[in-house]
């Protein structure tokens with residue numbers, strides 16, 4: 218058998234296949250919802266601040282040690298009309314124009330006021346409490362790069378830079394198909410030879426927050442005709458995620474069904490545990506390229522491969538410039554065994570920078586998976602870990 222792909226190589230090959238979905242302008246106001254990413258670099262249409270502004274409430278003072286004669290007021294939205302002469306000041310509020318001739322702001326806590334005359338109990342340094350024009354950004358600056366996520370902060374920056382809508386990558390159309398003769402739809406009577414079809418629901422719940430709509434095509438029996446009928450319903454999907462039938466069993470028909478459908482296998486099997494039988498295929502539809510991600514049927518294998526492959530693929534198709542999950546370092550709260558040839562992703566619970574196993578690491582153990590809030594990433598061939606040693610961890614977040 219050919220060597221298994223490493224995780225990095227498999228992710229690289231998959232992301233290179235991410236489908237193109239198109240771009241459309243989307244109104245920012247009242248707010249863009251869901252996970253969306255910029256299709257282009259964005260340039261500021263205005264300078265912010267557009268003029269020197271006060272950062273505090275107090276008095277905009279002319280240079281010198283004072284006292285200063287108060288000659289007017291500058292409020293946010295209503296600037297002082299004139300310019301300050303030496304020895305003059307204006308009352309000023311936070312966000313208001315610094316009038317010409319003023320140099321710094323004497324905060325009101327440090328001002329002694331006697332009629333029109335203002336003296337300083339503590340003198341501000343020149344330029345103190347002044348936001349200089351353009352210090353945040355200037356017209357023409359690139360403020361947001363293509364592939365940036367629309368977060369509350371990036372939306373605020375885009376609005377401040379003068380934009381009313383943003384060019385966003387369209388979310389991909391996604392279908393999920395779980396297959397197996399033993400699968401029973403949720404809540405229906407289930408014999409001892411059967412199992413409730415939990416993967417379709419789990420995968421839909423993982424993908425839905427990213428795109429807002431996921432078509433559920435399963436559960437479907439391990440039967441060529443049934444699979445063909447289900448695949449026909451996926452003809453319009455940019456991304457089809459299948460679960461089950463990915464391994465070597467006589468009844469694991471997914472690969473054959475996909476080939477019958479016109480798909481070409483891009484690669485199969487990755488050196489990870491769980492998740493080895495992961496399969497990737499493509500299909501040229503009349504409207505463009507479809508990507509098929511074949512996940513193993515074991516529920517935990519399906520979850521882990523969805524986290525490592527399906528979510529990044531969807532994020533990449535949505536235009537995310539860095540779609541892969543990011544690891545942090547934590548300390549092992551219990552010893553961990555040495556790792557064999559496959560890189561392992563252990564279901565675990567984190568607490569205050571420490572991490573311990575969530576329970577059974579069997580790839581069917583949903584109890585431990587549901588209790589986990591992270592995956593410990595154990596490289597292939599790595600030695601046993603003692604309590605307190607650092608380990609790489611992926612927070613499950615959306616997972």
Ligand SMILES: Nc1nc2c(c(=O)[nH]1)N[C@H]1C(S)=C(S)[C@@H](COP(=O)(O)OP(=O)(O)OC[C@H]3O[C@@H](n4cnc5c(N)ncnc54)[C@H](O)[C@@H]3O)O[C@H]1N2
Pocket residue numbers: 395396397399400412413414415416417436460461462463464465466469491492493494512513514515516518580581
């Ligand atoms: N002789 C070998 N056997 C197996 C190998 C191997 O290399 N040689 N690989 C093992 C590994 S690793 C995995 S992972 C599984 C994956 O197999 P499949 O993708 O073909 O999955 P199934 O056989 O269809 O199902 C496995 C297991 O998961 C349950 N399942 C499947 N779908 C669902 C669903 N939608 N909801 C809930 N549970 C589901 C199914 O009942 C099985 O118990 O293969 C190993 N075998």
Ligand code: MOO
Pocket residue numbers: 489490491492493494513515518580
């Ligand atoms: O890879 Mo399987 O996913 O070990 O259970």
